[in-house]
Amino acid sequence: MAETRKKRFARPSMELVVGAVLITLIVLSALFAHQLFPEGFDRIDLMSRLTPPFLKSIHPLGSDPLGRDVLARVVAGGRISLLVGITSVIGAVTLGVTIGLIAGFYRGVTDMLMMRFVDIQLALPFILLAITFIAILGGSLLNTIILLIVSQWVQYARLVRGQVLALRDREFILAARAIGVKDWRIIVQHLLPNLTGPVIVLMTLNVANNILLESSLTFLGLGVDPTIPSWGGMLAEGRSYLQTAWWVSVFPGLAIMLTVLGLNLLGDWMRDHLDPTGKTSI
Amino acid sequence: MIESSSNEPSLIRVEDLTVAFGEEKVVENLSFSVRSGQTLAIVGESGSGKSVTSLSILRLADMSGARYLSGRVLFQTAAGERDLLTLSQQDMRSIRGKEIAMIFQEPMTSLNPVFTVGDQIAEVLQLHEGMSRKDALAEGVKLLKMVRLADAESIIGRYPHQLSGGMRQRVMIAMALACRPKLLIADEPTTALDVTIQAQILAILRDLKDSLDMAIIFITHDMGVVAEMADDVVVMRKGHKVEEQPVDAIFHDPQHLYTQTLLSAVPKLGAMNGEDFPKRLPVAVYDEAGARTEGEVRVQNTANYGVAPLVRVEDLVVRFNVKKNFLGRPTHRVHAVEEISLDIYPGETLALVGESGSGKSTIGRTIQQLQESQAGNITFNGKRFSDMGKGERRALRKKIQYIFQDPYASLDPRKTVGFSIAEPIRTHGILHDEGLIATRVSELLERVGLSASHARRYPHEFSGGQRQRICIARALASDPELIIADEALSALDVSVQAQIINLFMDLQEERGLSYLFISHDMAVVEQISHRVAVLYLGQIVEFGSRRQVFENPTHSYTRNLLAAVPIADPQKRVMLAIDDTEIPSPIRAVGNEPEHLRHKEIAPGHLVAE
Numbered sequence: 025m026a027e028t029r030k031k032r033f034a035r036p037s038m039e040l041v042v043g044a045v046l047i048t049l050i051v052l053s054a055l056f057a058h059q060l061f062p063e064g065f066d067r068i069d070l071m072s073r074l075t076p077p078f079l080k081s082i083h084p085l086g087s088d089p090l091g092r093d094v095l096a097r098v099v100a101g102g103r104i105s106l107l108v109g110i111t112s113v114i115g116a117v118t119l120g121v122t123i124g125l126i127a128g129f130y131r132g133v134t135d136m137l138m139m140r141f142v143d144i145q146l147a148l149p150f151i152l153l154a155i156t157f158i159a160i161l162g163g164s165l166l167n168t169i170i171l172l173i174v175s176q177w178v179q180y181a182r183l184v185r186g187q188v189l190a191l192r193d194r195e196f197i198l199a200a201r202a203i204g205v206k207d208w209r210i211i212v213q214h215l216l217p218n219l220t221g222p223v224i225v226l227m228t229l230n231v232a233n234n235i236l237l238e239s240s241l242t243f244l245g246l247g248v249d250p251t252i253p254s255w256g257g258m259l260a261e262g263r264s265y266l267q268t269a270w271w272v273s274v275f276p277g278l279a280i281m282l283t284v285l286g287l288n289l290l291g292d293w294m295r296d297h298l299d300p301t302g303k304t305s306i
Numbered sequence: 307m308i309e310s311s312s313n314e315p316s317l318i319r320v321e322d323l324t325v326a327f328g329e330e331k332v333v334e335n336l337s338f339s340v341r342s343g344q345t346l347a348i349v350g351e352s353g354s355g356k357s358v359t360s361l362s363i364l365r366l367a368d369m370s371g372a373r374y375l376s377g378r379v380l381f382q383t384a385a386g387e388r389d390l391l392t393l394s395q396q397d398m399r400s401i402r403g404k405e406i407a408m409i410f411q412e413p414m415t416s417l418n419p420v421f422t423v424g425d426q427i428a429e430v431l432q433l434h435e436g437m438s439r440k441d442a443l444a445e446g447v448k449l450l451k452m453v454r455l456a457d458a459e460s461i462i463g464r465y466p467h468q469l470s471g472g473m474r475q476r477v478m479i480a481m482a483l484a485c486r487p488k489l490l491i492a493d494e495p496t497t498a499l500d501v502t503i504q505a506q507i508l509a510i511l512r513d514l515k516d517s518l519d520m521a522i523i524f525i526t527h528d529m530g531v532v533a534e535m536a537d538d539v540v541v542m543r544k545g546h547k548v549e550e551q552p553v554d555a556i557f558h559d560p561q562h563l564y565t566q567t568l569l570s571a572v573p574k575l576g577a578m579n580g581e582d583f584p585k586r587l588p589v590a591v592y593d594e595a596g597a598r599t600e601g602e603v604r605v606q607n608t609a610n611y612g613v614a615p616l617v618r619v620e621d622l623v624v625r626f627n628v629k630k631n632f633l634g635r636p637t638h639r640v641h642a643v644e645e646i647s648l649d650i651y652p653g654e655t656l657a658l659v660g661e662s663g664s665g666k667s668t669i670g671r672t673i674q675q676l677q678e679s680q681a682g683n684i685t686f687n688g689k690r691f692s693d694m695g696k697g698e699r700r701a702l703r704k705k706i707q708y709i710f711q712d713p714y715a716s717l718d719p720r721k722t723v724g725f726s727i728a729e730p731i732r733t734h735g736i737l738h739d740e741g742l743i744a745t746r747v748s749e750l751l752e753r754v755g756l757s758a759s760h761a762r763r764y765p766h767e768f769s770g771g772q773r774q775r776i777c778i779a780r781a782l783a784s785d786p787e788l789i790i791a792d793e794a795l796s797a798l799d800v801s802v803q804a805q806i807i808n809l810f811m812d813l814q815e816e817r818g819l820s821y822l823f824i825s826h827d828m829a830v831v832e833q834i835s836h837r838v839a840v841l842y843l844g845q846i847v848e849f850g851s852r853r854q855v856f857e858n859p860t861h862s863y864t865r866n867l868l869a870a871v872p873i874a875d876p877q878k879r880v881m882l883a884i885d886d887t888e889i890p891s892p893i894r895a896v897g898n899e900p901e902h903l904r905h906k907e908i909a910p911g912h913l914v915a916e
Contacts (some may be wrong), residue, residue, distance in 0.1 A: 196718045198716070301719055
């Protein structure tokens with residue numbers, strides 16, 4: 025008994041170390057982009073346009089068609105991408121998990137109304153939702169985040185509702201009811217901790233998705249001011265140069281990949297760490 | 307010891323088998339052998355390595371990462387003797403199902419729910435015997451008849467969920483026997499079944515073994531089943547074989563202290579004949595220090611019939627809608643409880659016994675307010691539930707506590723044991739100071755035989771018996787007057803069971819607790835209860851004191867139930883005539899109301915349905 029416990033805390037987790045290092049580096053460099061690149065990401069230098077990477081020390085990762093430094097833009101682009109990606113996921117989780125918990129726990133009419141609403145929203149194409157939304161409210165960073173929350177929460181609601189339906193008939197929930205524990209305490213104390221695993225997995229995958237969605241919105245002119253760089257935006261810009269200047273889109277793509285990798289590793293560690301049995305699920 | 311009577315070579319010989327998962331050896335230096343036409347029972351409690359042994363023979367343990375550190379498993383195949391441990395998984399596939407077949411404990415989970423019974427039997431035959439689908443289905447019908455499924459032609463087209471538990475287990479046996487295997491491994495095949503159904507399945511297995519000249523390795527924890535089935539017995543404990551003997555010798559002349567302890571822990575039906583009250587008995591304990599008995603004998607004369615009953619249930623009716631028509635109106639209902647009346651007195655243990663579908667758990671759940679009733683009254687301490695306000699009904703959950711069958715499932719895996727035990731205290735605001743709550747939790751843990759430091763651990767770090775003690779501690783936390791124990795002992799090993807029974811009795815003596823003890827195990831009920839109600843399809847067929855019901859069972863159902871209990875003595879093996887009656891379903895169409903039984907009092911307090 026005591027052994028399994030010790031093992032769980034003593035194991036130096038590669039997931040935690042690698043994930044934490046990656047995410048810390050990415051977040052810090054995005055926060056201190058101005059200090060790292062005092063010249064800014066916007067300096068146009070048509071003389072050295074499309075410089076390949078690793079050749080000139082002033083453009084270590086090359087330059088784009090306007091001669092702007094790719095490294096500076098990748099670092100600066102992290103600010104929008106991370107902000108949009110992470111806050112929209114947190115918002116969607118909060119909304120989706122709350123609604124999923126209530127719908128799954130109370131069943132009946134509440135459940136039916138909420139889930140029909142979810143179905144309607146799932147049937148609505150994202151682009152249509154986006155165009156309508158932005159046409160009414162106008163494009164801005166905040167509105168982009170709100171739009172992503174509104175379009176993504178349904179996934180969490182469905183996932184959580186399914187989990188709750190499976191959990192609510194388990195004996196430990198029945199035992200809590202038999203003791204007389206109030207509904208909200210059952211939801212918060214017993215249901216919520218038991219569905220963190222799948223929610224965390226979905227969250228880490230969703231961050232990447234939202235970073236890319238932000239870029240499609242920007243591409244369509246529905247998102248953030250297109251002059252501010254973001255990873256998704258850079259990917260889209262570099263698309264037409266892919267055959268001649270791969271670095272313009274590959275490095276922002278790499279940044280997205282490393283962020284997602286780091287978040288996934290952290291997510292996996294958190295899921296395992298939150299489960300006292302130490303079993304891996306999903 | 308086994309090569310006594312015949313010179314016939316063994317069908318399977320396990321020699322010096324050691325199986326490890328990671329660093330942990332779960333089976334060590336195990337040897338045994340089985341001849342055709344013989345049944346070897348492997349008995350042991352949880353963690354004894356009995357299931358791993360069977361999975362290792364079939365090399366299914368490989369899938370969970372087992373390593374075979376030593377030994378051989380020699381099996382007589384058509385092509386001569388082969389060591390199964392050296393075969394590839396490819397070669398094993400041609401042996402599994404064809405030469406060695408296996409049946410498992412849970413017939414529901416071992417059948418695929420999306421295929422019909424016929425599909426699944428035919429698959430085996432098409433795969434191993436190369437039959438056409440048509441021939442395979444025809445053979446399937448024959449097989450189903452062989453396991454005495456009367457309506458085989460119709461059953462073959464049904465899905466698993468349309469069959470009862472006993473029927474499913476027969477289908478599993480039919481599938482296992484499809485290729486006429488030489489060895490059948492049965493891993494706790496009757497543990498999930500009702501006693502009367504268990505008796506049928508055991509009889510079928512015994513019959514088929516003789517008619518097909520098959521060997522059976524029968525894995526079980528139930529000494530009664532061993533006595534019914536086995537020719538030879540291997541007793542295992544913690545991965546080691548502690549004793550191997552023919553069945554008569556095991557029961558009448560057990561050599562090893564552990565076997566003796568195990569046998570003495572088995573509750574024996576009829577052991578309490580002539581006693582008016584339940585009795586607390588000493589428990590046999592076997593551990594590193596050796597074997598000994600602990601605790602004293604005490605007559606449990608705690609019931610107080612001189613006062614008003616604590617709980618009175620009058621004409622209770624509970625029904626669930628199961629099928630609805632397209633307008634959403636119910637067409638079929640489960641008649642779980644039909645006009646049941648009973649009283650529970652302070653300090654009394656009232657047992658509800660019956661098989662699945664008898665409504666015994668539903669009664670408990672309705673008293674605990676986990677289930678709504680359709681008609682009737684429940685009165686607690688003289689006040690009707692229906693006259694109580696919301697707050698009063700909530701407060702009742704402090705006075706009445708519920709203990710579930712599976713202690714692991716009824717503890718939140720993400721919360722410490724201390725949190726779970728403190729939950730009733732916090733919920734009902736019994737104590738507010740965190741320090742006082744912690745002290746109370748420590749006291750409760752110590753009262754049930756655990757230590758205060760256990761509070762910080764999680765449920766998965768405990769054994770089954772310890773977890774049930776934790777659930778008992780949680781039930782005691784709010785100082786209840788009634789504890790409803792719903793099959794609370796069924797998931798436990800017999801030796802642990804005996805300890806928990808004593809814990810229940812001690813707590814009753816100490817606090818004057820009443821118990822509603824819901825169980826299917828007649829022998830345990832005989833030991834623990836003051837009065838017994840026998841339920842059948844939601845109605846009481848017999849009700850009386852423990853002594854009346856067990857010494858003078860009058861209703862035919864009570865008698866059947868008692869006769870079906872396997873007796874832990876091979877010389878009292880009763881060859882029950884195979885009775886193919888299924889337990890009828892409590893599901894009825896709307897409007898088709900069951901007839902309510904009328905009771906006759908044949909002795910003071912002894913009611914029997916007419």
